[in-house]
Amino acid sequence: MEEELKSKFDEFDKPVVIRRKLLPWWIKVFCWIFMIMGVCAVGSLITNLFVPSVNLSLYGFSADRAYSGTGLFIISVMLLKAFAAYSLWFEKPNAIMIAKIDAVVGIAICIASLFILPFSVGNGHFSLRLEILLLIPYYLKVNKIEYEWDNLETI
DSSP states (O other): OHHHHHHHHGGGOOOOOOGGGGSOHHHHHHHHHHHHHHHHHHHHHHHHHHSSOOOEEETTEEESOTTSHHHHHHHHHHHHHHHHHHHHHTTOTTHHHHHHHHHHHHHHHHHHHHHTHHHHHSSOOOOOOTTHHHHHHHHHHHHHHHHHHHTOOOO
């Protein structure tokens, strides 16, 4: 009886789709890079307890110590990127929102490093942050797949 009932409603079942297939290859590659970078960020915190100098750099900001204002800022941005990558790779329901926040924060930091950093460092040299050339397409692609991501059945 149960099999009869189930077979009548099988035609209405949605096919199960893996959300990860919505991501282009370059976002998949960066997911792994940023997940590894998140592990390295935590490792730099632990390493800096025993070693006096740990070199950190991201989006034009750099620090020699993990336990400085800039060092903690860089590590927190790395952890945000790692969390966004983890959420995308493991198909979490809120991954698109986290990825959009990650992209907007990254773009804002790139713009800040482009215009504010030259005056605060004192050398007056502007440096074009090439990361922004990947962050904008990243945001656009994530925004484009948001509807499908939110409306898919997962395994």
